[in-house]
Amino acid sequence: MPTVSPASSIGATVISALARAIRDADPSATALSDGRARIHYGTLRSSLDVEMAWLHRTAGARHAVLADNSVAWALADLALHLGEVPSVPLPESFTGPQHLHALDDAGVEVLLTDDPDRARRLLPGWECDGTAPASGLTRFRRRLAPDARPVLPPGTRKVTYTSGSTSTPKGACLSGPALERVASSLVAATRDLSIERHLCLLPLATLLENVAGLYAPLLQGATCIIPSCRDTGMSYAGLDVARLLGAVGGHAPNSLILVPELLQVLVAAAERGWTVPHSLRFAAVGGARVSPALLARADAVGVPAYEGYGLSECASVVCLNTPGARRAGTVGRPLPHVRVRLDGSGQVHVAGNAMLGYLGDAERAPAGEIATGDLGAFDADGYLQLHGRAGNRFITSLGRNVSPEWIEAEVSQRLGGRPVLAFGEARPYVIALVGAAPADVDDATVARAVEDANAVLPSYAQVRRWARAPRPYTYVDGTLTANGRLRRATIHARCDATINQLYDEAIAS
Numbered sequence: 441m442p443t444v445s446p447a448s449s450i451g452a453t454v455i456s457a458l459a460r461a462i463r464d465a466d467p468s469a470t471a472l473s474d475g476r477a478r479i480h481y482g483t484l485r486s487s488l489d490v491e492m493a494w495l496h497r498t499a500g501a502r503h504a505v506l507a508d509n510s511v512a513w514a515l516a517d518l519a520l521h522l523g524e525v526p527s528v529p530l531p532e533s534f535t536g537p538q539h540l541h542a543l544d545d546a547g548v549e550v551l552l553t554d555d556p557d558r559a560r561r562l563l564p565g566w567e568c569d570g571t572a573p574a575s576g577l578t579r580f581r582r583r584l585a586p587d588a589r590p591v592l593p594p595g596t597r598k599v600t601y602t603s604g605s606t607s608t609p610k611g612a613c614l615s616g617p618a619l620e621r622v623a624s625s626l627v628a629a630t631r632d633l634s635i636e637r638h639l640c641l642l643p644l645a646t647l648l649e650n651v652a653g654l655y656a657p658l659l660q661g662a663t664c665i666i667p668s669c670r671d672t673g674m675s676y677a678g679l680d681v682a683r684l685l686g687a688v689g690g691h692a693p694n695s696l697i698l699v700p701e702l703l704q705v706l707v708a709a710a711e712r713g714w715t716v717p718h719s720l721r722f723a724a725v726g727g728a729r730v731s732p733a734l735l736a737r738a739d740a741v742g743v744p745a746y747e748g749y750g751l752s753e754c755a756s757v758v759c760l761n762t763p764g765a766r767r768a769g770t771v772g773r774p775l776p777h778v779r780v781r782l783d784g785s786g787q788v789h790v791a792g793n794a795m796l797g798y799l800g801d802a803e804r805a806p807a808g809e810i811a812t813g814d815l816g817a818f819d820a821d822g823y824l825q826l827h828g829r830a831g832n833r834f835i836t837s838l839g840r841n842v843s844p845e846w847i848e849a850e851v852s853q854r855l856g857g858r859p860v861l862a863f864g865e866a867r868p869y870v871i872a873l874v875g876a877a878p879a880d881v882d883d884a885t886v887a888r889a890v891e892d893a894n895a896v897l898p899s900y901a902q903v904r905r906w907a908r909a910p911r912p913y914t915y916v917d918g919t920l921t922a923n924g925r926l927r928r929a930t931i932h933a934r935c936d937a938t939i940n941q942l943y944d945e946a947i948a949s
Contacts, residue, residue: 503525618794716743
């Protein structure tokens with residue numbers, strides 16, 4: 441067995457709060473379970489020591505993890521985090537070009553994966569040269585010249601790429617302490633619930649599940665249940681409701697993390713007779729705006745849903761409602777590790793746990809403020825209400841950040857530049873309105889353009905339904921600016937009935 445240096449060991453004298461919690465937990469208690477493997481805290485400590493020692497054989501290399509939810513993913517991520525190795529969790533929902541962009545953008549030299557065949561297809565020229573001793577993930581490596589690696593801000597522990605608001609998403613550089621501060625705040629906020637079993641439904645490459653669904657439970661000696669996304673029916677290309685309900689009912693968790701669309705599924709199922717597990721005490725809901733009506737329905741059927749708010753640039757959760765501090769219509773009060781203020785326009789600014797910077801941008805002070813782009817207001821008791829987004833980017837009800845301009849350009853360029861407007865705010869998928877008359881471009885051509893655009897878009901940004909705007913967009917009628925840009929608010933107001941009809945037809949079918 442390789443020698444483990446004190447600085448890279450769970451038993452080291454100076455260690456993080458997460459490492460200390462793992463070290464001090466009941467060694468016989470289950471730490472991680474995925475239905476195929478089960479690891480107790482005592483085994484977790486020794487497994488992480490072995491994995492960290494192996495990782496340090498490639499000292500200085502930046503690592504990425506591309507794998508399904510599993511004990512293996514958790515072991516690799518924990519070893520990278522606790523071993524202070526810069527890492528990049530790669531969302532499986534990214535397209536091939538997005539994966540390659542992230543690997544090159546972050547200067548990644550080592551990829552750990554559970555699917556070697558996919559890695560060989562994605563990464564020709566990378567060498568497969570080993571298997572991780574604890575996680576069992578396969579390692580692929582490449583050599584990069586020092587000047588080919590972008591400079592990471594000092595202290596970067598994790599580079600997180602969000603859902604890809606553009607075709608080339610930016611990586612937010614986060615420190616280890618920032619990630620653990622969020623997890624510690626969540627543990628303190630939910631301590632009275634005595635959470636012992638958390639079920640991970642969202643992909644662990646999603647920062648919210650990574651921090652709140654893995655680090656936070658381990659901080660309090662709880663069990664992380666990590667079935668594969670195939671077993672839970674979770675996929676951003678489509679959801680298997682029967683598998684999802686079976687996983688939630690069968691694993692009897694105390695806590696879940698949901699996006700609004702998943703909450704909708706659980707509530708609708710409960711209204712039709714599905715039994716909400718009696719064990720469930722806390723379902724945090726975030727990633728997009730949650731309808732107050734949906735939260736009221738959740739209360740009525742016994743789903744303990746609590747809305748929160750966060751962003752990757754602040755290492756995830758910023759505000760959270762809890763059983764002891766809950767206000768309908770708000771995202772809760774700010775957690776103690778951050779400071780939240782509103783500027784003169786009502787935009788939300790967050791300080792105290794900011795990222796170190798975006799890859800490729802100037803380094804920033806971690807104590808500096810993040811201008812979130814969200815508009816909000818505080819009520820008299822300090823609960824934050826959100827009113828919308830300052831920019832054009834929208835967030836689907838599955839929690840995916842999407843830039844409409846990206847989608848519009850992909851469809852428009854296949855229609856000879858004719859204007860297209862995409863929608864999807866707080867909706868399960870994206871729809872588009874085409875500003876061209878049938879005489880200008882026929883339905884078959886539009887359908888083919890949408891299909892071809894979808895072929896290069898990730899699943900969460902694909903256009904699932906489309907319609908024509910009631911009339912073509914023009915400068916004369918106020919739907920285009922003088923330089924040809926779409927007046928989004930005007931079009932949305934005029935076409936609201938058409939937009940709603942597209943979603944209503946999908947539900948009816």
